[in-house]
Amino acid sequence: MADGELTDGLYTEEELQLAARNRGMPLEGLAYELTPTGIHYLLVHFDIPLIDPTTWRLEIGGNVERAISLGLDEIRSFTPTTIAVTMECAGNGRTRMSPRALSQPWILEAIGTAEWTGVPLRDVLSRAAIKPDTVELVFTGADHGVQGDIEQDYARSLTIDDALRPEVLLAYEMNGRQLEPQHGAPLRLLVPGWYGMTSVKWLTRVDAVTEAFQGWQQAVAYRDTQTEDDPGVPVQRIKVRALMIPPGFPDFPARHRLLDAGMVTLRGRAWSGRGEIARVEVGIDGRWHDARLDDPLGPFAWRGWSYEWKTKAGTYELSCRATDATGDVQPIEARWNTQGLANNLVQTLSVTVR
Amino acid sequence: MADGELTDGLYTEEELQLAARNRGMPLEGLAYELTPTGIHYLLVHFDIPLIDPTTWRLEIGGNVERAISLGLDEIRSFTPTTIAVTMECAGNGRTRMSPRALSQPWILEAIGTAEWTGVPLRDVLSRAAIKPDTVELVFTGADHGVQGDIEQDYARSLTIDDALRPEVLLAYEMNGRQLEPQHGAPLRLLVPGWYGMTSVKWLTRVDAVTEAFQGWQQAVAYRDTQTEDDPGVPVQRIKVRALMIPPGFPDFPARHRLLDAGMVTLRGRAWSGRGEIARVEVGIDGRWHDARLDDPLGPFAWRGWSYEWKTKAGTYELSCRATDATGDVQPIEARWNTQGLANNLVQTLSVTVR
Numbered sequence: 112m113a114d115g116e117l118t119d120g121l122y123t124e125e126e127l128q129l130a131a132r133n134r135g136m137p138l139e140g141l142a143y144e145l146t147p148t149g150i151h152y153l154l155v156h157f158d159i160p161l162i163d164p165t166t167w168r169l170e171i172g173g174n175v176e177r178a179i180s181l182g183l184d185e186i187r188s189f190t191p192t193t194i195a196v197t198m199e200c201a202g203n204g205r206t207r208m209s210p211r212a213l214s215q216p217w218i219l220e221a222i223g224t225a226e227w228t229g230v231p232l233r234d235v236l237s238r239a240a241i242k243p244d245t246v247e248l249v250f251t252g253a254d255h256g257v258q259g260d261i262e263q264d265y266a267r268s269l270t271i272d273d274a275l276r277p278e279v280l281l282a283y284e285m286n287g288r289q290l291e292p293q294h295g296a297p298l299r300l301l302v303p304g305w306y307g308m309t310s311v312k313w314l315t316r317v318d319a320v321t322e323a324f325q326g327w328q329q330a331v332a333y334r335d336t337q338t339e340d341d342p343g344v345p346v347q348r349i350k351v352r353a354l355m356i357p358p359g360f361p362d363f364p365a366r367h368r369l370l371d372a373g374m375v376t377l378r379g380r381a382w383s384g385r386g387e388i389a390r391v392e393v394g395i396d397g398r399w400h401d402a403r404l405d406d407p408l409g410p411f412a413w414r415g416w417s418y419e420w421k422t423k424a425g426t427y428e429l430s431c432r433a434t435d436a437t438g439d440v441q442p443i444e445a446r447w448n449t450q451g452l453a454n455n456l457v458q459t460l461s462v463t464v465r
Numbered sequence: 466m467a468d469g470e471l472t473d474g475l476y477t478e479e480e481l482q483l484a485a486r487n488r489g490m491p492l493e494g495l496a497y498e499l500t501p502t503g504i505h506y507l508l509v510h511f512d513i514p515l516i517d518p519t520t521w522r523l524e525i526g527g528n529v530e531r532a533i534s535l536g537l538d539e540i541r542s543f544t545p546t547t548i549a550v551t552m553e554c555a556g557n558g559r560t561r562m563s564p565r566a567l568s569q570p571w572i573l574e575a576i577g578t579a580e581w582t583g584v585p586l587r588d589v590l591s592r593a594a595i596k597p598d599t600v601e602l603v604f605t606g607a608d609h610g611v612q613g614d615i616e617q618d619y620a621r622s623l624t625i626d627d628a629l630r631p632e633v634l635l636a637y638e639m640n641g642r643q644l645e646p647q648h649g650a651p652l653r654l655l656v657p658g659w660y661g662m663t664s665v666k667w668l669t670r671v672d673a674v675t676e677a678f679q680g681w682q683q684a685v686a687y688r689d690t691q692t693e694d695d696p697g698v699p700v701q702r703i704k705v706r707a708l709m710i711p712p713g714f715p716d717f718p719a720r721h722r723l724l725d726a727g728m729v730t731l732r733g734r735a736w737s738g739r740g741e742i743a744r745v746e747v748g749i750d751g752r753w754h755d756a757r758l759d760d761p762l763g764p765f766a767w768r769g770w771s772y773e774w775k776t777k778a779g780t781y782e783l784s785c786r787a788t789d790a791t792g793d794v795q796p797i798e799a800r801w802n803t804q805g806l807a808n809n810l811v812q813t814l815s816v817t818v819r
Contacts, residue, residue: 122476125718127484127560131572134488137647139512147645149503150513156717158493159504206481214718220485257716257723288642291501293491362611363510364479364568369611 119209126216135220141356141380144224144408144415145195148286151223152307153293154200154215156265156328157256160313164297169281173249173318176240183297186281189230194278194303195412197224197382201306201333201346204445204454212451219354219458224380224412227301229282233275236317241271245319248274249326250300253313261327267311268324269302278303278411281314303411304348304384306453308333335448343448349384350455351441353391353416353433357460368462375420375464377402379431382413386436391416394430394457402431422464430459473563480570489574495710495734498578498762498769499549502640505577506661507647508554508569510619510682511610514667518651523635527603527672530594537651540635543584548632548657549766551578551736555660555687555700558799558808566805573708573812578734578766581655583636587629590671595625599673602628603680604654607667615681621665622678623656632657632765635668657765658702658738660807662687689802697802703738704809705795707745707770707787711814722816729774729818731756733785736767740790745770748784748811756785776818784813 117123122130133154140150164183172178200221205211207218215221241248251266273279282301283290290296295312302309308328324330329345336343356378359370379402381388387410391402405415416431432441445456471477476484487508494504518537526532554575559565561572569575595602605620627633636655637644644650649666656663662682678684683699690697710732713724735742741764745756759769770785786795799810 118475120478121472122481124474125720127476127480127570128572128720129718130481130484131489131570131574132491135485137486137509137513139515140647142515143646147647149505149507149645150647151503153503155491157715158711159491161493161496216481216485218482218485256714291503292497293494293501293504357512360610361511364483366479366482 117211117213122216123213125213129215133215135217136223138220138354139356141354141378145226145286146223148225148288148291151225151294152198152200152221154202154221154307155254155293156258157254159293160253160255162253162297162313167297169298169314169317171236171239171317174242174245174321175319176242177238179239181235183283186230186235186283186298189234191228191230192280193226193228194280195224195226195409196301196303197222197411197413198307198310199349199352201308201452204456205451207456208445208447208451208454212449214451222354225285226287227280227282228284228287229280229301231277232279232281232300233277235281241319244321245271246322247271247320247324249318249320249324250311250314251316251318252311253315259327259331263327265311265328266326267309267328268320268326269309306346306349309347332450333452334450335452336450337448339449346452349382350453351381351383351385351388351433351435351439352455353379353381353431353441354458355379355429355431355460359462368460370462370464372423372464373421375422377418377420377429378415380413380415381433383433383435383439385439388414388433389436390434392432393418393420394432395420396428424464426461426463428459428461430457432457471565471567476570477567479567483569487569489571490577492574492708493710495708495732499640500577500579502579502642502645505579505648506552506554506575508556508575508661509608509647510612511608513647514607514609516607516651516667521651523652523668523671525590525593525671528596528599528675529673530596531592533593535589537637540584540589540637540652543588545582545584546634547580547582548634549578549580549763550655550657551576551765551767552661552664553703553706555662555806558810559805561810562799562801562805562808566803568805576708579639580641581634581636582638582641583634583655585631586633586635586654587631589635595673598675599625600676601625601674601678603672603674603678604665604668605670605672606665607669613681613685617681619665619682620680621663621682622674622680623663660700660703663701686804687806688804689806690804691802693803700806703736704807705735705737705739705742705787705789705793706809707733707735707785707795708812709733709783709785709814713816722814724816724818726777726818729776731772731774731783732769734767734769735787737787737789737793739793742768742787743790744788746786747772747774748786749774750782778818780815780817782813782815784811786811
């Protein structure tokens with residue numbers, strides 16, 4: 112994933128291919144408390160697999176008392192739960208590091224919030240009875256390809272403690288409708304508060320294991336490392352971030368913003384996978400002002416904010432930054448890492464008021 | 466839109482910004498006869514507007530006997546019709562011209578097929594009674610911005626003959642559900658067989674006019690021109706094209722394809738806005754073979770095709786090309802134009818069989 116020789120501001124054919132097939136949420140989509148399904152961000156490492164839901168089974172095995180196999184109707188027979196969850200790609204902000212890693216070239220748009228419906232993973236696992244010496248669960252998806260020179264089905268693990276949290280779901284609906292294929296149909300893992308790579312799509316297997324999983328997506332990818340040889344630390348929970356709806360209207364193709372003088376309500380949303388949003392500030396040419404916070408939508412979802420800006424003609428640099436209940440605040444300079452992960456550098460945008 | 470100084474194979478920040486917010490259909494999505502809504506291609510010139518459907522009105526005026534204003538319930542009270550329509554962006558294939566235009570950097574993925582439900586435009590227009598000296602209808606959307614140094618609501622026109630065709634709809638549902646905001650909610654124009662720019666989203670006005678519309682999106686953009694000063698010809702109906710589901714599985718990030726030796730069924734879909742699909746051929750290292758055509762899905766939708774390929778280990782260049790009932794066949798060299806429009810150059814992809 113790391114490269115370090117890409118030119119700032121110029122993107123390669125490989126990056127364009129990825130940007131053309133993966134998709135971000137246009138930032139005006141921050142207007143919706145729940146993101147319309149078709150503009151929720153999406154990242155797929157390999158291909159979207161073609162799965163027949165009538166023959167699909169979820170296999171639960173490994174270090175368990177009873178290996179089990181469940182069809183979709185059996186999964187649906189458990190008591191369902193619905194949670195609003197803000198999901199973000201761990202690579203969001205990647206192009207705002209220099210030098211950048213060769214991977215999906217996200218700017219800021221790898222986000223979305225949906226209501227997900229499914230069954231708590233722990234309810235389903237109780238049928239298989241995980242043995243006491245289990246340390247992790249490995250989640251395997253149907254998407255298959257080569258990454259890091261290794262042929263693989265996409266797979267990630269969670270410790271038992273993380274996997275058994277009540278909010279961790281096996282999800283089969285998004286925004287009140289059956290999952291669309293690209294979001295993991297017929298069934299995906301959903302791990303609220305964690306970056307999106309954890310929420311394995313197109314789930315086919317859950318395996319209890321007695322040693323930490325060493326799969327490529329776990330042991331090599333999604334780690335905050337400073338060199339190619341640095342084992343680094345795993346990237347897990349979403350770091351605090353606020354984003355702003357770009358005010359006014361854009362030009363095409365540059366997307367510079369133009370707006371009319373007077374009172375302008377700046378709006379956006381903020382979230383963290385590590386604690387409640389405690390504060391959002393709006394920066395106007397480097398001076399910070401407290402924004403008003405809306406009521407929370409839920410413990411795993413973004414929170415709306417607004418700021419009344421009385422403005423007159425001129426060009427301004429706007430920004431926003433959030434602080435969560437742990438005291439974490441977004442940085443104003445990116446902290447670099449080889450894979451371009453978890454970059455929650457504050458958003459800045461230039462606007463012209465007329 | 467034209468530029469001519471962009472480096473082949475390297476894309477600018479402006480192009481990346483566009484690719485990050487607009488979205489193509491990953492080509493494995495060709496597996497679905499009807500494209501899941503969330504992977505249908507999407508191009509938005511300005512911002513997705515935020516519209517309250519309860520207060521929204523469609524105004525029909527200009528050169529009519531009776532200017533009228535209709536709410537969504539009134540539109541829905543007309544007898545609805547549902548049509549499967551393949552839509553393609555006029556800029557699809559833009560990056561495969563050299564030098565390329567600075568605009569949305571599509572490769573091949575600006576496509577999708579959906580079932581659209583709405584009312585024939587002509588049924589609604591009959592209430593307003595267009596005057597006989599009308600030459601065009603102008604369709605205006607709510608998306609607002611600056612393009613070509615002109616501040617504008619996105620607007621396009623059709624001649625009376627084109628607008629009154631029975632398949633031209635005012636559409637409010639896509640794939641059996643209310644339009645999502647990004648696809649033009651609450652109401653969009655739908656012009657089957659034409660490139661997507663014609664199907665104005667977020668429709669607010671229809672105006673009958675007695676002279677040809679000179680708006681920027683009509684008179685300047687979406688024209689096949691050879692120089693900046695060339696008036697050129699308007700780009701209208703979709704040119705014939707076939708695309709193939711990339712076989713086997715990919716690597717990340719390069720997306721080179723790997724597959725196993727033996728019998729491989731190559732599949733894809735083909736369409737034209739100018740006539741039925743008459744033939745699809747599959748190229749293997751430059752030798753062409755006839756593919757089998759599936760039954761048609763409808764007069765305005767793509768048609769499935771397949772080819773049984775007995776293959777052994779090696780690296781191959783695959784391609785596909787379609788011919789429509791008018792005799793048009795896809796070219797094997799791109800015909801250049803300044804805006805990078807309507808490039809139906811055959812798809813090629815390299816695969817390694819193991």
